[in-house]
Every structure is written in structure tokens, then in C-alpha cells.
Amino acid sequence: MRLKRSELAVLIFTLTYVVVFGSVFIAAGNSEFIWYVITLVIFLGLIAATQRVAQFPAFILWGLAIWGLAHMAGGGVTVGEGVLYSYMVVPLTPASELAILKYDQIVHFFGFGVATLVLWHILRRNFPMLDGTKTIYAFAILGSMGLGALNELIEFTAVLAFPNTNVGGYINTALDLVFNTLGAITAAILASFLSSASQQQANR
Numbered sequence: 001m002r003l004k005r006s007e008l009a010v011l012i013f014t015l016t017y018v019v020v021f022g023s024v025f026i027a028a029g030n031s032e033f034i035w036y037v038i039t040l041v042i043f044l045g046l047i048a049a050t051q052r053v054a055q056f057p058a059f060i061l062w063g064l065a066i067w068g069l070a071h072m073a074g075g076g077v078t079v080g081e082g083v084l085y086s087y088m089v090v091p092l093t094p095a096s097e098l099a100i101l102k103y104d105q106i107v108h109f110f111g112f113g114v115a116t117l118v119l120w121h122i123l124r125r126n127f128p129m130l131d132g133t134k135t136i137y138a139f140a141i142l143g144s145m146g147l148g149a150l151n152e153l154i155e156f157t158a159v160l161a162f163p164n165t166n167v168g169g170y171i172n173t174a175l176d177l178v179f180n181t182l183g184a185i186t187a188a189i190l191a192s193f194l195s196s197a198s199q200q201q202a203n204r
Contacts, residue, residue, distance in 0.1 A: 006058040006061070007051065007058075007061065010058070010061045010062055010065050011048070013065055013069075014044060014065045014068060014069075017068070017069045017072055018037060018040065018041065018044075018068070018072070021033070021037065021072035021073070021075075021076045022034070022037045024076050025037060025075070025076065030075065030076075032075070032158050033072070033075040033076065035157075035158055036071065036072075036075065036158075037072070039154060040068050040071070040072075043068075044068075047061075047064065054121070054122060054125065055125065056118065056121060057121070060114065060117050060118055060121060063110075063113075063114035063117065064114055064118070066110075066114075067107070067110060067111040067114050070106075070107045070110065070111070071107060071111070074103060074104065074107055084103050085102075085103055085104045085107075086102065086103075086104070087102065087103045088101070088102055088103075089101050089102060089103055089106060097169070097171040097172065098171060098175070100175070104172075104176070105175060105176070105179045106179075108148070108176050108179040108180050108183065109179045109180070109182055109183035109186075110183060111180075111183065112144045112145075112147065112148050112179075112180040112181075112183045112184050112187075113144075113183035113184060113186055113187035113190075114187070115143075115144040115147050115148075115184070115187075116140045116141060116143075116144040116183070116184040116187035116188055116191070117140075117187050117190070117191060119139070119140040119143040119144060120136060120137070120140040120187075120188070120191045123136050123139060123140060124136060124195070131195055131199075132192075132195045132196070132199060137188040137191060137192060140184070140187075140188055140191065141181075141184045141185060141188050144180065144183075144184040144187075145177070145180060145181055145184060148176070148177055148180035148181075148184075149177070151176075151180075152173055152176065152177070155173075
């Protein structure tokens with residue numbers, strides 16, 4: 001399979017940080033994030049295997065790559081006495097289980113926004129009659145929310161399999177799902193603008 005220049009750039013970027021952070025996690029004996037690296041590699045293989053059919057545009061591929069980097073950095077970069085995932089970026093609420101806005105929440109917002117764009121692209125490519133309709137955005141949002149739930153199951157598996165994970169409790173999970181949903185809705189709005197712009201370009 002011959003890669004386009006833009007696809008090759010994304011692949012090199014992704015493999016670089018996977019190798020760097022994978023080495024860091026192995027050296028530190030961080031079983032939780034080694035598990036996440038393996039999951040990311042499987043996901044990367046899935047995207048690569050379907051790219052010729054799916055034809056994901058460069059901005060979606062870069063979004064996925066940056067999401068992966070943000071996730072790896074969240075567990076591999078130390079900030080104070082904790083990791084980046086626990087870092088309070090903007091203290092919008094008092095420090096508690098309901099603390100907002102943490103790095104973790106930003107990653108959830110961004111990541112599942114990107115997931116929404118992935119699903120939107122797949123839907124409009126396979127069901128062009130839905131392009132620009134409310135249905136395609138609703139299904140993209142709901143699908144992304146479902147992937148968010150799957151992500152929580154993966155984190156739950158890590159909690160059961162590995163001691164001392166950075167996965168939070170019930171409130172943390174609920175906040176993750178809230179930010180997943182907000183990211184999905186925001187991405188759907190962006191997708192609607194992209195779709196309108198594409199249709200206007202086609203009509204010229």
C-alpha cells in the first residue's frame with residue numbers, strides 16, 4: 001500500500017511518540033499505560049488497514065494522531081506529584097471529585113470530538129443521501145458516545161487488571177462521559193459547517 005505524503009507524515013509522527021512513550025512506560029513498569037499503548041497500536045493498525053477504503057482526510061488523521069499523543073502524554077508526563085492527566089488546567093470549580101477543568105477532561109472533549117468526525121465521514125461516504133441532514137449528525141454523536149462508553153470499559157478492565165491506576169471513580173467516569181458528549185456535539189456542529197462549505201463548493 002503506497003501512502004500519500006500527508007498520510008506518511010501522520011504515520012511517522014504517531015510511530016515516533018508511540019515508541020518514545022512505550023519505552024518510557026516499559027522502563028517505568030507502568031502496566032496500565034503499556035496496555036493503552038497496545039490498544040493504540042491495534043487502533044492504528046485498524047485505521048491503516050481501512051484507509052484505502054475509508055479515505056479519511058488529513059485533518060481527521062491528524063486529529064486521531066494528536067488524540068493519541070495527548071493520551072500518552074497524560075500518563076507519561078509528570079506534573080508536580082502526579083501525572084498530566086490529573087493536572088487542573090483552569091480551576092473553574094473548587095478542588096474536589098467534581099473538579100473542572102482538568103487535562104483529562106480536555107482530552108475527552110477533543111478525542112471524542114475527533115471520533116464524531118470519523119463517524120460522520122464514514123456515514124457520509126457510505127450513505128451520501130444523509131449528507132447535510134440532522135440524521136447523520138445525530139448518528140455520529142450517538143456513535144461517538146457509544147465509543148466513549150467502550151473507552152470506559154477499557155479503563156475498567158485496566159482497573160481490574162492493574163493495581164494503582166489513574167482511573168477515577170464514579171463521578172470521574174460521569175464527567176468523562178459529559179465531556180465526551182460535549183466534544184461530540186461540538187464536532188457535529190463543525191461537521192455541519194464543513195458539509196455546507198463542501199456543497200457550496202460543488203455547486204459553483
